[in-house]
Amino acid sequence: xxxxxxxxxxxxxxxxxxxxxxxxxxxxxxxxxxxxxxxxxxxxxxxxxxxxxxxxxxxxxxxxxxxxxxxxxxxxxxxxxxxxxxxxxxxxxxxxxxxxxxxxxxxxxxxxxxxxxxxxxxxxxxxxxxxxxxxxxxxxxxxxxxxxxxxxxxxxxxxxxxxxxxxxxxxxxxxxxxxxxxxxxxxxxxxxxxxxxxxxxxxxxxxxxxxxxxxxxxxxxxxxxxxxxxxxxxxxxxxxxxxxxxxxxxxxxxxxxxxxxxxxxxxxxxxxxx
Numbered sequence: 001x002x003x004x005x006x007x008x009x010x011x012x013x014x015x016x017x018x019x020x021x022x023x024x025x026x027x028x029x030x031x032x033x034x035x036x037x038x039x040x041x042x043x044x045x046x047x048x049x050x051x052x053x054x055x056x057x058x059x060x061x062x063x064x065x066x067x068x069x070x071x072x073x074x075x076x077x078x079x080x081x082x083x084x085x086x087x088x089x090x091x092x093x094x095x096x097x098x099x100x101x102x103x104x105x106x107x108x109x110x111x112x113x114x115x116x117x118x119x120x121x122x123x124x125x126x127x128x129x130x131x132x133x134x135x136x137x138x139x140x141x142x143x144x145x146x147x148x149x150x151x152x153x154x155x156x157x158x159x160x161x162x163x164x165x166x167x168x169x170x171x172x173x174x175x176x177x178x179x180x181x182x183x184x185x186x187x188x189x190x191x192x193x194x195x196x197x198x199x200x201x202x203x204x205x206x207x208x209x210x211x212x213x214x215x216x217x218x219x220x221x222x223x224x225x226x227x228x229x230x231x232x233x234x235x236x237x238x239x240x241x242x243x244x245x246x247x248x249x250x251x252x253x254x255x256x257x258x259x260x261x262x263x264x265x266x267x268x269x270x271x272x273x274x
Contacts, residue, residue: 019034020066021066022067046218057092062078091169107149112126134165141168143161216266229250235247
Protein backbone atom coordinates (compact mmCIF):
# COMPACT_ATOMS: atom_id res chain seq x y z
CA UNK A 1 0.00 0.00 0.00
CA UNK A 2 1.29 3.47 -0.89
CA UNK A 3 0.27 6.67 0.86
CA UNK A 4 1.81 10.11 1.21
CA UNK A 5 2.84 12.08 4.23
CA UNK A 6 1.78 15.71 4.45
CA UNK A 7 4.59 16.79 2.11
CA UNK A 8 3.57 14.54 -0.76
CA UNK A 9 6.47 12.15 -0.26
CA UNK A 10 5.67 8.49 -0.79
CA UNK A 11 5.13 6.40 2.32
CA UNK A 12 5.01 3.12 0.47
CA UNK A 13 6.08 0.19 2.65
CA UNK A 14 9.70 -0.81 2.10
CA UNK A 15 8.82 -4.24 3.46
CA UNK A 16 5.45 -5.99 3.48
CA UNK A 17 4.62 -9.51 4.65
CA UNK A 18 1.11 -10.90 4.25
CA UNK A 19 -0.02 -14.25 5.66
CA UNK A 20 3.55 -15.56 5.80
CA UNK A 21 3.98 -19.10 7.03
CA UNK A 22 7.10 -21.25 7.23
CA UNK A 23 7.15 -24.97 7.93
CA UNK A 24 10.45 -26.77 8.53
CA UNK A 25 10.55 -30.57 8.91
CA UNK A 26 6.87 -30.62 9.77
CA UNK A 27 7.14 -27.87 12.38
CA UNK A 28 5.35 -24.60 11.73
CA UNK A 29 8.01 -22.00 12.60
CA UNK A 30 5.98 -18.98 11.46
CA UNK A 31 2.19 -18.74 11.32
CA UNK A 32 0.22 -16.08 9.51
CA UNK A 33 2.67 -13.18 9.83
CA UNK A 34 1.43 -9.75 8.71
CA UNK A 35 3.99 -6.94 9.02
CA UNK A 36 4.93 -3.70 7.28
CA UNK A 37 7.97 -1.44 7.61
CA UNK A 38 7.68 2.11 6.26
CA UNK A 39 10.24 4.84 5.46
CA UNK A 40 11.76 6.47 8.51
CA UNK A 41 10.80 3.67 10.88
CA UNK A 42 13.23 1.87 13.20
CA UNK A 43 11.84 -1.53 14.21
CA UNK A 44 12.83 -3.95 16.95
CA UNK A 45 11.84 -7.60 16.52
CA UNK A 46 11.71 -8.94 20.06
CA UNK A 47 11.01 -12.44 21.33
CA UNK A 48 12.42 -15.45 23.16
CA UNK A 49 14.75 -18.02 21.64
CA UNK A 50 12.88 -20.23 19.21
CA UNK A 51 10.13 -17.71 18.52
CA UNK A 52 11.02 -17.50 14.81
CA UNK A 53 12.87 -14.16 14.74
CA UNK A 54 15.77 -15.25 12.53
CA UNK A 55 13.48 -17.12 10.13
CA UNK A 56 11.29 -14.04 9.89
CA UNK A 57 14.10 -11.66 8.92
CA UNK A 58 15.67 -14.18 6.52
CA UNK A 59 12.33 -14.36 4.71
CA UNK A 60 11.95 -10.58 4.90
CA UNK A 61 15.36 -10.12 3.25
CA UNK A 62 14.63 -12.85 0.67
CA UNK A 63 17.35 -15.24 1.84
CA UNK A 64 14.66 -17.80 2.60
CA UNK A 65 11.29 -18.60 1.04
CA UNK A 66 8.04 -18.85 3.01
CA UNK A 67 5.85 -21.93 2.76
CA UNK A 68 2.88 -19.64 2.13
CA UNK A 69 2.08 -15.94 1.95
CA UNK A 70 3.53 -12.97 0.07
CA UNK A 71 6.71 -10.98 0.64
CA UNK A 72 7.34 -7.58 -0.95
CA UNK A 73 10.67 -5.86 -0.45
CA UNK A 74 11.43 -2.42 -1.87
CA UNK A 75 8.43 -2.68 -4.16
CA UNK A 76 9.31 -6.09 -5.58
CA UNK A 77 7.57 -9.37 -4.82
CA UNK A 78 9.37 -12.59 -3.95
CA UNK A 79 8.90 -15.04 -6.81
CA UNK A 80 8.65 -12.27 -9.41
CA UNK A 81 12.09 -10.66 -9.07
CA UNK A 82 15.80 -11.45 -9.22
CA UNK A 83 16.55 -11.84 -5.50
CA UNK A 84 20.31 -11.66 -6.04
CA UNK A 85 19.95 -8.17 -7.50
CA UNK A 86 17.44 -7.13 -4.84
CA UNK A 87 19.64 -8.28 -1.95
CA UNK A 88 22.28 -5.79 -3.07
CA UNK A 89 19.86 -3.04 -2.00
CA UNK A 90 19.58 -4.44 1.54
CA UNK A 91 22.15 -4.12 4.32
CA UNK A 92 21.85 -7.45 6.13
CA UNK A 93 24.12 -8.91 8.75
CA UNK A 94 23.92 -11.58 11.42
CA UNK A 95 26.03 -12.78 14.31
CA UNK A 96 27.27 -15.64 12.12
CA UNK A 97 28.68 -13.27 9.50
CA UNK A 98 31.83 -12.63 11.55
CA UNK A 99 32.79 -16.31 11.24
CA UNK A 100 32.50 -16.15 7.43
CA UNK A 101 35.13 -13.46 6.93
CA UNK A 102 38.82 -14.41 6.80
CA UNK A 103 40.49 -13.21 10.04
CA UNK A 104 43.50 -11.82 8.17
CA UNK A 105 41.39 -9.36 6.16
CA UNK A 106 41.77 -5.79 7.31
CA UNK A 107 38.66 -4.04 8.56
CA UNK A 108 38.81 -1.87 5.43
CA UNK A 109 38.92 -4.92 3.14
CA UNK A 110 36.04 -6.54 5.01
CA UNK A 111 33.88 -3.49 4.31
CA UNK A 112 34.99 -3.10 0.69
CA UNK A 113 34.05 -6.69 -0.22
CA UNK A 114 30.40 -5.76 0.29
CA UNK A 115 30.55 -3.92 -3.06
CA UNK A 116 30.29 -7.28 -4.86
CA UNK A 117 28.53 -9.20 -2.07
CA UNK A 118 31.76 -11.18 -1.70
CA UNK A 119 33.67 -12.52 1.30
CA UNK A 120 37.10 -12.11 -0.30
CA UNK A 121 38.70 -9.25 -2.28
CA UNK A 122 40.62 -11.60 -4.60
CA UNK A 123 38.11 -11.91 -7.44
CA UNK A 124 37.22 -8.24 -7.89
CA UNK A 125 39.00 -4.97 -8.50
CA UNK A 126 38.70 -2.07 -6.06
CA UNK A 127 39.84 1.52 -6.56
CA UNK A 128 40.68 4.51 -4.37
CA UNK A 129 37.05 5.62 -4.30
CA UNK A 130 36.02 2.22 -2.90
CA UNK A 131 38.67 2.60 -0.21
CA UNK A 132 37.52 6.12 0.67
CA UNK A 133 33.89 5.01 0.86
CA UNK A 134 34.74 2.04 3.10
CA UNK A 135 36.80 4.27 5.39
CA UNK A 136 33.91 6.74 5.66
CA UNK A 137 31.57 3.89 6.61
CA UNK A 138 34.04 2.71 9.27
CA UNK A 139 34.29 6.23 10.67
CA UNK A 140 30.50 6.45 10.83
CA UNK A 141 30.41 3.48 13.23
CA UNK A 142 33.41 4.65 15.24
CA UNK A 143 35.97 2.24 13.79
CA UNK A 144 37.88 4.44 11.37
CA UNK A 145 41.02 4.07 13.50
CA UNK A 146 40.83 0.29 13.03
CA UNK A 147 40.78 0.38 9.21
CA UNK A 148 44.16 -1.32 8.75
CA UNK A 149 43.83 -3.74 11.65
CA UNK A 150 43.17 -7.39 10.90
CA UNK A 151 39.55 -8.35 11.36
CA UNK A 152 40.43 -11.36 13.52
CA UNK A 153 42.33 -9.23 16.03
CA UNK A 154 39.45 -6.81 16.66
CA UNK A 155 37.35 -7.12 19.79
CA UNK A 156 33.94 -8.76 19.39
CA UNK A 157 32.25 -5.38 19.64
CA UNK A 158 34.55 -3.86 17.03
CA UNK A 159 33.90 -6.76 14.67
CA UNK A 160 30.16 -6.21 14.95
CA UNK A 161 30.59 -2.51 14.21
CA UNK A 162 32.73 -3.37 11.18
CA UNK A 163 29.93 -5.67 10.00
CA UNK A 164 27.50 -2.80 10.48
CA UNK A 165 29.74 -0.61 8.32
CA UNK A 166 29.78 -3.42 5.77
CA UNK A 167 25.98 -3.54 5.81
CA UNK A 168 25.89 0.19 5.02
CA UNK A 169 28.61 0.05 2.37
CA UNK A 170 26.26 0.03 -0.63
CA UNK A 171 24.00 2.79 0.68
CA UNK A 172 21.21 0.25 1.25
CA UNK A 173 17.54 1.18 1.20
CA UNK A 174 16.86 -0.85 4.35
CA UNK A 175 19.17 -2.30 7.03
CA UNK A 176 18.37 -5.55 8.87
CA UNK A 177 20.52 -6.64 11.83
CA UNK A 178 19.97 -10.12 13.26
CA UNK A 179 21.12 -10.20 16.90
CA UNK A 180 24.28 -8.11 16.40
CA UNK A 181 24.86 -8.04 20.17
CA UNK A 182 25.14 -11.83 20.47
CA UNK A 183 28.29 -12.80 22.35
CA UNK A 184 29.36 -9.25 23.18
CA UNK A 185 30.58 -8.24 26.62
CA UNK A 186 29.09 -5.23 28.40
CA UNK A 187 31.53 -2.76 26.85
CA UNK A 188 31.09 -4.09 23.31
CA UNK A 189 27.32 -4.22 23.66
CA UNK A 190 27.02 -0.66 24.94
CA UNK A 191 29.33 0.69 22.22
CA UNK A 192 27.26 -1.01 19.53
CA UNK A 193 23.99 0.19 21.06
CA UNK A 194 25.40 3.73 21.09
CA UNK A 195 26.30 3.41 17.40
CA UNK A 196 22.79 2.17 16.57
CA UNK A 197 21.30 5.01 18.60
CA UNK A 198 23.28 7.52 16.51
CA UNK A 199 22.15 5.85 13.29
CA UNK A 200 18.53 5.83 14.41
CA UNK A 201 18.70 9.57 15.05
CA UNK A 202 20.21 10.33 11.63
CA UNK A 203 17.47 11.17 9.06
CA UNK A 204 19.79 9.91 6.30
CA UNK A 205 19.74 6.39 7.75
CA UNK A 206 17.32 4.10 5.88
CA UNK A 207 14.67 2.07 7.73
CA UNK A 208 16.25 -0.15 10.39
CA UNK A 209 15.21 -3.58 11.70
CA UNK A 210 16.99 -4.91 14.78
CA UNK A 211 16.44 -8.44 16.09
CA UNK A 212 17.04 -9.12 19.78
CA UNK A 213 15.65 -11.04 22.74
CA UNK A 214 16.69 -8.49 25.37
CA UNK A 215 14.67 -5.34 26.06
CA UNK A 216 17.77 -3.61 27.44
CA UNK A 217 19.44 -3.92 24.02
CA UNK A 218 16.88 -1.64 22.36
CA UNK A 219 18.65 1.63 21.45
CA UNK A 220 16.98 4.94 22.12
CA UNK A 221 15.36 6.30 18.97
CA UNK A 222 13.81 3.05 17.76
CA UNK A 223 10.20 3.77 16.90
CA UNK A 224 8.35 0.45 16.56
CA UNK A 225 8.39 -3.05 18.02
CA UNK A 226 7.14 -6.44 16.85
CA UNK A 227 6.73 -9.00 19.63
CA UNK A 228 7.02 -12.55 18.36
CA UNK A 229 6.02 -15.65 20.32
CA UNK A 230 5.89 -19.24 19.03
CA UNK A 231 5.91 -18.08 15.41
CA UNK A 232 3.03 -15.61 15.70
CA UNK A 233 2.85 -11.84 16.10
CA UNK A 234 1.74 -11.14 19.64
CA UNK A 235 1.75 -7.36 19.17
CA UNK A 236 3.19 -4.81 16.76
CA UNK A 237 3.16 -1.03 16.60
CA UNK A 238 4.72 2.14 18.03
CA UNK A 239 7.13 1.12 20.76
CA UNK A 240 5.82 3.62 23.31
CA UNK A 241 2.34 2.08 23.09
CA UNK A 242 3.13 -1.56 22.34
CA UNK A 243 6.03 -2.48 24.59
CA UNK A 244 4.49 -2.81 28.06
CA UNK A 245 5.07 -5.03 31.05
CA UNK A 246 1.94 -6.98 30.14
CA UNK A 247 2.87 -7.62 26.49
CA UNK A 248 6.48 -8.46 27.40
CA UNK A 249 5.30 -10.88 30.10
CA UNK A 250 3.00 -12.64 27.66
CA UNK A 251 5.72 -12.74 25.02
CA UNK A 252 8.27 -14.43 27.29
CA UNK A 253 5.82 -16.48 29.36
CA UNK A 254 6.98 -14.98 32.64
CA UNK A 255 5.69 -12.17 34.82
CA UNK A 256 7.95 -9.23 34.07
CA UNK A 257 8.13 -5.62 35.08
CA UNK A 258 9.32 -3.04 32.59
CA UNK A 259 10.77 0.42 33.06
CA UNK A 260 12.11 3.04 30.68
CA UNK A 261 14.75 5.43 31.92
CA UNK A 262 16.88 7.87 29.91
CA UNK A 263 15.60 6.35 26.68
CA UNK A 264 16.56 2.75 27.56
CA UNK A 265 14.38 -0.14 28.68
CA UNK A 266 14.95 -2.46 31.62
CA UNK A 267 12.95 -5.65 32.32
CA UNK A 268 13.08 -7.91 35.34
CA UNK A 269 11.05 -10.62 37.06
CA UNK A 270 9.71 -9.77 40.51
CA UNK A 271 11.10 -12.13 43.14
CA UNK A 272 7.68 -13.73 43.70
CA UNK A 273 7.46 -14.84 40.06
CA UNK A 274 10.90 -16.43 39.77
